[in-house]
Amino acid sequence: MKALAALTKNEFRLFFRSTSSVFYVLFFSSILLLIFGGMLGNKPMAQLGGYGMVDVEIPSFMMIVILITGVVTFPVDVSMAREKKILKRFMATPISPFQILFSQFIVNFVMSMAGAFLLVVVGKIVFNANFYGNTWTMVMAYIVTAISTYSIGLMVASISPNSKAATVIGNFIYLPMIFLTGAVYPIQLMPPVMKNIAKVIPFTYGVDLLNGGWFGSKIGDFTVDFIVLAIVFIVGTGISLFTFKWE
Amino acid sequence: MVIKVENLVKRYKNITAVNNVSFSVEEGEIFGLLGPNGAGKTTTIECIEGLRKPDSGNVEVLGLNPLKDRKRLYNMIGVQLQETSYQDKIKVWEICQLFSTLYSKTLSYELLLKDFGLYEKKDSYISKLSGGQKQAVSIVLALIPDPKIVFLDEITTGLDPQARRNVWEMIKKLKKKGKTVFMTTHYMEEAENLCDRICFIKSGKIRALGTVSELIKASNLQLKVVFKANDLNVDELNKIENVESVKKDGERYIVYGKNEEIVKDVMNYLTGKKIEFREFSIVKPNLEDVYLNIVKEPLEVEK
Ligand SMILES: Nc1ncnc2c1ncn2[C@@H]1O[C@H](COP(=O)(O)OP(=O)(O)OP(=O)(O)O)[C@@H](O)[C@H]1O
Ligand SMILES: [Mg+2]
Numbered sequence: 001m002k003a004l005a006a007l008t009k010n011e012f013r014l015f016f017r018s019t020s021s022v023f024y025v026l027f028f029s030s031i032l033l034l035i036f037g038g039m040l041g042n043k044p045m046a047q048l049g050g051y052g053m054v055d056v057e058i059p060s061f062m063m064i065v066i067l068i069t070g071v072v073t074f075p076v077d078v079s080m081a082r083e084k085k086i087l088k089r090f091m092a093t094p095i096s097p098f099q100i101l102f103s104q105f106i107v108n109f110v111m112s113m114a115g116a117f118l119l120v121v122v123g124k125i126v127f128n129a130n131f132y133g134n135t136w137t138m139v140m141a142y143i144v145t146a147i148s149t150y151s152i153g154l155m156v157a158s159i160s161p162n163s164k165a166a167t168v169i170g171n172f173i174y175l176p177m178i179f180l181t182g183a184v185y186p187i188q189l190m191p192p193v194m195k196n197i198a199k200v201i202p203f204t205y206g207v208d209l210l211n212g213g214w215f216g217s218k219i220g221d222f223t224v225d226f227i228v229l230a231i232v233f234i235v236g237t238g239i240s241l242f243t244f245k246w247e
Numbered sequence: 248m249v250i251k252v253e254n255l256v257k258r259y260k261n262i263t264a265v266n267n268v269s270f271s272v273e274e275g276e277i278f279g280l281l282g283p284n285g286a287g288k289t290t291t292i293e294c295i296e297g298l299r300k301p302d303s304g305n306v307e308v309l310g311l312n313p314l315k316d317r318k319r320l321y322n323m324i325g326v327q328l329q330e331t332s333y334q335d336k337i338k339v340w341e342i343c344q345l346f347s348t349l350y351s352k353t354l355s356y357e358l359l360l361k362d363f364g365l366y367e368k369k370d371s372y373i374s375k376l377s378g379g380q381k382q383a384v385s386i387v388l389a390l391i392p393d394p395k396i397v398f399l400d401e402i403t404t405g406l407d408p409q410a411r412r413n414v415w416e417m418i419k420k421l422k423k424k425g426k427t428v429f430m431t432t433h434y435m436e437e438a439e440n441l442c443d444r445i446c447f448i449k450s451g452k453i454r455a456l457g458t459v460s461e462l463i464k465a466s467n468l469q470l471k472v473v474f475k476a477n478d479l480n481v482d483e484l485n486k487i488e489n490v491e492s493v494k495k496d497g498e499r500y501i502v503y504g505k506n507e508e509i510v511k512d513v514m515n516y517l518t519g520k521k522i523e524f525r526e527f528s529i530v531k532p533n534l535e536d537v538y539l540n541i542v543k544e545p546l547e548v549e550k
Contacts, residue, residue: 006348010341017336085331092296092326093349094318 003095007103011077015107024068025108026115029061030122032184042127047188051215054127056186059214062116062142063183063207069112070149071177072170075157077104079166082157088247097246101154109146116142133216141213141222145206148229151236158244181207202232249274249396249427250295255304257290257451264290266451267304272444274395277418277428279442281435283542287451288431289329292400295429296326309395322351325389327382329400329431333373339384340369343391350392359387363417379410386417397421399430403437415441435535445534447541454541459534466540468532469503472513476500476524487512 015021033054042052078101081087091097123129131138156173160166178184180197181204187195198204209225211217250272257265265287272278280288293299295306297313297320306313311320333342343356360366363383368376373384382402389397399418403411411434418441421428432438438445439459447454447462455462469491475498484493484502489509494501502513510529517524 003349006345010337010345013341014334014336081334084333085328086333088298089326089328089331090349091298092321092324092328093346094321094351095349 004099004103007095007099008106011103011107012110015111021073021111025065025073025111026118028068029064029115030118032064033057033061033119033122034126037123037127042129048186049188052127052129053186054123054129055132055214056188056211058119058123058129059138059210060183060186060207061119062210063145063181063203064178065112065115065119066142066146066149066206067174067177067183067203069108069115070146070153071156071173072153072167074104074108074150074153075160075166075170076163077108078154078157079160080163082245082247083162085247091246105150109150112146113142131214133213137216137219138210138213141209144226144229145209148233148236149203149206151233151240153236154240154244155236158240177201177203180204183207202228205229248272249309250278250429251305251307252291252295253305255291255294255306256302257287257294257299258302264451265294265301268448268451268453269304270446270453270456272396272427272429274427275422275425276443277422277430277441279438279445280429280431280448281433281438281445281538282448282454284433286448288448289400290451291448292398292429292431296324296398297321322392323395325392325394325397327385327389327397327399327402329404331385333384335372335374337373338369339365339371339373339376342373342384343369343387346388346391352393353391354393356387356391359390362420363387364413377410379406379413382406382410382414383417386414390421394426396427396429399428401431401433403432403434411437435533435538439534447538449541454544455537462534462537463532466532466537468536468540469505470507470509470532471530472502472504472510472527473530474500474517474524474527476517476522479522484513484516487516 036057037054040053042054044050044052048056081100081104087097087100090100120129120131152173153170156166156169160169180194180201182190182198183203187198187204187207190198205225205228209222209229212222212225248271252271253269255265255268256263268291280291282288290299294301295308295313297308297317300314308320309323313320339360340356343360347353347356357366360369363386365380365383365387368380373381376384386399386402389399403414406414415437418428418430430442442459444456444458445462446456455465457465477498479500481493481495484490484500487509489504489506489512491503491505493503502509
């Protein structure tokens with residue numbers, strides 16, 4: 001426990017020393033919200049079921065934060081530690097090397113939550129956004145979506161031979177995903193072709209779950225989301241377990 | 248005996264990196280593992296450290312099996328890897344403090360930093376240190392658990408001669424404190440200077456093992472007496488006791504012999520005959536000669 005706390009503290013320190021991580025994880029989605037909100041405002045729209053654009057964008061943009069940390073920064077951190085033989089060096093100490101992975105997970109996860117929280121604060125203050133759900137349901141929806149997404153990140157770290165490859169693969173997943181899953185632009189406003197594409201992408205169900213949490217849907221409405229995200233989790237961790245290398 | 252290796256075999260996909268190696272290391276000694284690039288030094292050391300799983304054979308460190316008892320073992324050994332680097336944006340004291348939390352019992356890293364002349368650098372990012380300072384950090388990290396055995400894999404590679412000598416002093420200090428040091432190096436004078444015993448490996452097999460003088464003796468390399476003189480009878484030189492052979496190169500004479508007696512004998516001959524000679528010198532075979540001798544030996548064909 002003492003070691004995990006120290007490792008995590010250290011990862012936090014390294015996070016804050018990386019300007020690009022701080023920008024992408026903490027501020028990027030809030031800046032995006034300022035731009036979108038500035039363009040489109042938060043007036044109720046019929047196509048959005050009577051909600052405003054900013055109301056809809058807040059939970060969707062949370063998926064952007066989750067994807068940035070989950071499939072880009074987390075796997076890049078892990079493969080960087082492997083590439084620099086840092087994981088190997090820690091293997092020659094009494095702690096379990098899993099604790100290093102875990103500390104990197106914690107830092108990315110906590111910082112993503114901070115980024116999501118900032119998103120909400122900006123939405124509230126600047127656009128007077130409305131939250132219709134229950135805070136704890138929202139947090140649960142966030143955690144479930146994030147854990148499922150991070151398992152894909154672990155898989156990216158496992159199949160990448162080095163940190164460059166992890167960056168490329170991570171961005172290759174992240175960039176199309178934020179557009180295809182409705183994280184940037186609501187699915188409701190997309191043409192039918194795009195709606196159908198979105199349906200077969202697992203992360204869409206994360207966006208849906210986050211939206212459900214934000215708009216206070218009943219738990220029963222989340223069943224499909226839960227099942228899809230659970231399958232993603234099992235596949236992601238399963239492949240990682242078989243392919244992960246410590247060096 | 249603190250390290251025991253028996254019939255160690257380690258294969259990678261298509262090569263056998265370590266092929267049936269056996270040796271043991273005594274408490275308090277500096278043991279050097281030497282050999283050309285790709286000989287299997289790092290593989291051997293990592294099998295002993297429990298970082299690699301041998302394909303067959305036995306490894307015992309401080310009475311423990313490194314793979315089964317890793318937690319206990321890593322509290323008692325200090326490890327420096329040939330190619331670790333650290334995060335770019337971590338400071339010296341931060342990584343030291345982090346490592347201090349990983350062990351059950353530790354030495355003060357501040358004292359260690361002082362010992363290794365790094366205390367002034369404790370607030371620097373590791374990426375901003377010189378090569379020698381980085382190696383010193385690696386040694387400090389290896390020593391934080393106050394280990395009984397310290398493993399150093401090419402600790403002085405890439406260092407300037409002065410920095411290398413500083414590392415030698417550090418290693419000698421470790422020995423004085425009663426620690427066992429298991430090291431690899433490509434510098435023969437370093438091994439000659441530091442190691443109590445040396446194990447030469449090549450292509451994953453032990454070629455020679457012993458103290459420096461034992462290795463030199465066993466290699467059958469000859470002592471040379473070299474001098475210049477104007478006119479000399481080579482046949483007479485050849486008849487001197489203990490002389491094995493003589494080479495003449497212009498006015499330079501090279502006399503080979505099995506032992507140090509030839510120095511006296513040759514000298515007696517020259518003074519007895521009142522022969523004028525210049526630039527008289529004795530060239531003893533050193534570890535480098537032994538090494539080159541071993542490296543050029545062809546491998547025996549396996550059955
Ligand atoms: N992870 C690996 N996968 C495949 N082959 C490897 C691996 N590590 C080492 N080898 C091979 O095993 C052999 C022994 O390598 P090793 O690193 O033990 O040599 P070494 O004596 O430490 O060399 P050097 O002096 O260059 O450090 C080499 O032929 C090397 O190419
Ligand atoms: Mg090596």
